Amino acid sequence: METITLVDLAPILAAIIGPMLLFGAATMRYQHVDSIKTRELTHELIGKNSELNERAHAETRDLIDKNREDSDRAHAETRERSDRAHKATRKLIDKNHRELSSSLGDVRERVSRIEGHLRGPPPPTDETADGDAEAA
Template sequence: MIMLVDLIPIFATLLVVVAGLMRQQHVDNTKTRDLIDKTSKENRDLIEKKSDENRELIDRNRDLIEKYHLETAASIGEVRERLARIEGHLEIRPTPPPDDATAEAA
């Protein structure tokens, strides 16, 4: 017959093992949480940096588009002037726009 006194070393060993496993799990959880916090902060910083760079690129592109738009508009004006001079020199009269009635009949 097994006495209760004989089981105390077994329970003590189990208690030490369980306590050790709990401690190890706690340490692992703490390390994991710290790593997640660090990675999260790095990711937020990286996202913020890239967002700032994207805003700068968008502003720069917007300025370039506006500049090219103004240059194109000026160029079109010059082309119209040259075409008008050529037409005038060749005595070509611009065709009048069609009347609404004529356009509807066609």
């Protein structure tokens, strides 16, 4: 068996290791370029996303403000209607109270007349007796 020296293996090693090193360097370069593109694209998308988020936030804030204004206006209108209804109800209650009070006075008068009619003529009082004495 013959011994093979390192010098004899050099072309074989160069033929195997050279393309492997070249492939490794090319792969690293490709990954580096790809990562740069990915980073740039990511930053671009983040910038667009932030703009969209800011716009959406502003629109949402505007909608919330508009909703608050509408709600305040509806609350004020409801309060006004409630106050008007309360005043109208109060007037109606007062009117009914006055009518009931005057009707109650009429009923008291009628009851007094009925009681007087059922009791008969009033008994003579001292004043009536004095008046009859003077007349006689």
